Amino acid sequence: MDQSELRRFEELCIQEEPPWCQASCPLHLDGRALCRSVADGRFAEARRTIEKALPLPEILGRICDAPCMIPCLRARRGGGIALGDQKNMVFSGSLIPKNGRSIAVAGGSLSALAAASDGLRKGFSVTILTFEEPLTLLLALSDRLTPEVVQRELNWLAAVGAVFRPFPADRALDDVASEFEALYIGLDAPGAAAAARGVAPLDPVSLETGHPGLFAGGDSPSFIQRAAEGRRGMISVERFLQGASLHSGREKEGPFETRLFTDISDVAPLPPSPAPPEGYDVAGAKEEAARCLQCQCMECVKRCVYLQEYRGYPKRYAREIYNNLAIVQGSRTSNRMINSCSLCGQCERICPNGFSMRDLCLGARREMVRQNRMPPSAHDFALEDMALSNSTGALLRHAPGREASSYLFFPGCHLAGGSPGTIAPLYDFLRDRIDGVGLWLRCCGAPARWAGREDLFDSAMEELKEQWASMGSPTVITACTGCLDVLRRDALEIEAVSLWTVLKDMPLPPHGPVPGEPMALHDPCTAAEMSDVRAAVRDICSSLGIAMEELPETGERTSCCGFGGLQRNANEPLADRVAAARVEENPRDYLTYCAMCRNLFARAGKRTAHLLDFLFPEAGKDSFDRPYAGCSRQRDDRLALVRALQSSHWMEENRPMEPHESIVLVMDDSVLALLEKRRIVHDTVKRLLFEAERTGASMDRGDGTFIASLRPSLVTYWVEYRPLGDGRYEVLGAWSHRMVVTEGGRRP
Amino acid sequence: MTALVDLEKYAGVTCTRCRCPLEPTKTEITYLGSVFTVDLPACPSCGMVLVPEELAMGKMLDVEKILEDK
Numbered sequence: 001m002d003q004s005e006l007r008r009f010e011e012l013c014i015q016e017e018p019p020w021c022q023a024s025c026p027l028h029l030d031g032r033a034l035c036r037s038v039a040d041g042r043f044a045e046a047r048r049t050i051e052k053a054l055p056l057p058e059i060l061g062r063i064c065d066a067p068c069m070i071p072c073l074r075a076r077r078g079g080g081i082a083l084g085d086q087k088n089m090v091f092s093g094s095l096i097p098k099n100g101r102s103i104a105v106a107g108g109s110l111s112a113l114a115a116a117s118d119g120l121r122k123g124f125s126v127t128i129l130t131f132e133e134p135l136t137l138l139l140a141l142s143d144r145l146t147p148e149v150v151q152r153e154l155n156w157l158a159a160v161g162a163v164f165r166p167f168p169a170d171r172a173l174d175d176v177a178s179e180f181e182a183l184y185i186g187l188d189a190p191g192a193a194a195a196a197r198g199v200a201p202l203d204p205v206s207l208e209t210g211h212p213g214l215f216a217g218g219d220s221p222s223f224i225q226r227a228a229e230g231r232r233g234m235i236s237v238e239r240f241l242q243g244a245s246l247h248s249g250r251e252k253e254g255p256f257e258t259r260l261f262t263d264i265s266d267v268a269p270l271p272p273s274p275a276p277p278e279g280y281d282v283a284g285a286k287e288e289a290a291r292c293l294q295c296q297c298m299e300c301v302k303r304c305v306y307l308q309e310y311r312g313y314p315k316r317y318a319r320e321i322y323n324n325l326a327i328v329q330g331s332r333t334s335n336r337m338i339n340s341c342s343l344c345g346q347c348e349r350i351c352p353n354g355f356s357m358r359d360l361c362l363g364a365r366r367e368m369v370r371q372n373r374m375p376p377s378a379h380d381f382a383l384e385d386m387a388l389s390n391s392t393g394a395l396l397r398h399a400p401g402r403e404a405s406s407y408l409f410f411p412g413c414h415l416a417g418g419s420p421g422t423i424a425p426l427y428d429f430l431r432d433r434i435d436g437v438g439l440w441l442r443c444c445g446a447p448a449r450w451a452g453r454e455d456l457f458d459s460a461m462e463e464l465k466e467q468w469a470s471m472g473s474p475t476v477i478t479a480c481t482g483c484l485d486v487l488r489r490d491a492l493e494i495e496a497v498s499l500w501t502v503l504k505d506m507p508l509p510p511h512g513p514v515p516g517e518p519m520a521l522h523d524p525c526t527a528a529e530m531s532d533v534r535a536a537v538r539d540i541c542s543s544l545g546i547a548m549e550e551l552p553e554t555g556e557r558t559s560c561c562g563f564g565g566l567q568r569n570a571n572e573p574l575a576d577r578v579a580a581a582r583v584e585e586n587p588r589d590y591l592t593y594c595a596m597c598r599n600l601f602a603r604a605g606k607r608t609a610h611l612l613d614f615l616f617p618e619a620g621k622d623s624f625d626r627p628y629a630g631c632s633r634q635r636d637d638r639l640a641l642v643r644a645l646q647s648s649h650w651m652e653e654n655r656p657m658e659p660h661e662s663i664v665l666v667m668d669d670s671v672l673a674l675l676e677k678r679r680i681v682h683d684t685v686k687r688l689l690f691e692a693e694r695t696g697a698s699m700d701r702g703d704g705t706f707i708a709s710l711r712p713s714l715v716t717y718w719v720e721y722r723p724l725g726d727g728r729y730e731v732l733g734a735w736s737h738r739m740v741v742t743e744g745g746r747r748p
Numbered sequence: 749m750t751a752l753v754d755l756e757k758y759a760g761v762t763c764t765r766c767r768c769p770l771e772p773t774k775t776e777i778t779y780l781g782s783v784f785t786v787d788l789p790a791c792p793s794c795g796m797v798l799v800p801e802e803l804a805m806g807k808m809l810d811v812e813k814i815l816e817d818k
Binding site: 706 | 760761762763764765770775776777778779780784788796797798799801804805808809811812813814816817818
């Protein structure tokens, strides 16, 4: 990712955009922060917020005409927040180092004094040339200002270095201005306006007058606007002294439209509590401040457990990921975050600007692979699984007795591994209804894509396309929307359709009873961009007489079950929380049409059926009854399915069993769960035991139990076991590591 | 990474092939270019090394994770 790509991502996420109050304030006071501080009773913090934004905070805090109240989102839900009435704070001066530049302001009212205040903060030596008494001018503005308040402000200006000097009535403005490096005239003081006759601001951005170094502004009915022009004028003075452009990059100095989005559709109206004539007391100010909606976007974060996990939002994540990729030495602390995104695309479909964590994280993964910085543990289990699905777990056949295919049924790994019993009746049904349907068991390549392994993905796609062409380029019918998504994105020459759109147009098979109670329908994330598939599923459900409820986030806004993007491989605790959050959204039983979603919701303890469970029920089995199929069972079921179909449909001899496959493992539930948790598949255990017996390489604990190890590729597996005779072994424990033990222990 | 394994615990374990009791042995383990030395039970005859569960799933896993994020 280069800088410009980072900028493109950052630009899309609007979470850091200012709230409406701040964007519309001519001085950009952060009203959201102010309300938060006041509502919480943190008044010192509130003072700092005001002081940071406002020149003459004592005065403006009391008399601001609060243009922020108009765009305030609360205005649409009861009434804008009375920010102006909340500012009743005390300020103290501080010494500011001087930078040696000598400038002046002319006029003793809001605009010139605001300019002076800003000039002092910029380090200028500021002379305030007065025509009338500032105290008199300011007191005339509003009866909210008392002599004490105004004097405090004037004292502060003097304390930080402002020099008050009457404007010499006998001299021309030009002449006086020549004493200083630059001059700002505040036109809201009558004397200054008179002296400046003929010196009008020519440009509303810079307030320049046609006399170099002479700026003028403040001729506005709005107090806050007068002060804002003072600020604008002082920025021009600074730019003038630096020789910088007076115009460039000043678009957001005055009020502007924020790009922030805040959903207020669920916000109940709450009218303001008006300030009494003497102003708010503490309780009143807190109550009013608490009405602030604390505007922010967070639309994607609110709905995504993954985005919540790292306590930020996409713009911040884009920066973190960019930094992570740029690290040469030191810890890459964002690796896990990058690998934990489910790549489901929900955020980009919710975001007003289409920010895509999927593009961000997938791009980052590809870059990590290219840099050889991808943690090996993140994805290799899934990639091994994919390799198995595309070797011993694969099957490609024309329909029995046929030598050509118009269609190929592509069930996908998870249906084959999660509900193998469904495949044969479903395939037979399709063959019955459609002429020339072949069968294709293999992996679509999604794991390689998700892992950022473009090399593996490209070669898998090449093989897939070759196999498809070898069958006469038939239309592929996928049961899994994930497979369909891959084919539609990356195998454009393959015509691929969803099983659900195919089934929708057929008389449905005779099926068993469906639940009388409604079920909540979960759309898999891979169907989010397939409205035709989602509609077909709903049609089929209604044909079956299934009553459905939609989940809060459904259709194109649906969320992932925790499998997508190999989230579960990279971050299992997070994936568990993702599934748990989804199944808690509705107390009803769930219905879905993705084998992986069904499996993971079952794992999360939710009664969840696959739509195929109702169309092709297994005799005597409750559709909701199938337990979670772990990684070992999925692999074993996939291989068994290939064997079963070869025998039943094509009368073929099965691949000969490998010797280790006949080993029988005996283990209790706790060991089974341990193996599942540690992703140690039973086939590996059998292979290990077979090798240990064959070579005799094991460790004898002297009590009839042994320990042996095997390193088939990147992981060393250890098993503690007790031989039971006749090829049966009790497994007592198993563990693994990636570190390589060199032969340092061997004696010469 | 020395003394990470309670070697006493494996005192009674023998190498099935060589019939030798395992002995604490300085062993090199490597990952992603980093090398560590640790005392592990090993067969004094054939050199076969035992990596106990508590080491593999404890400190070793921690170090693997740290190295993977380097």
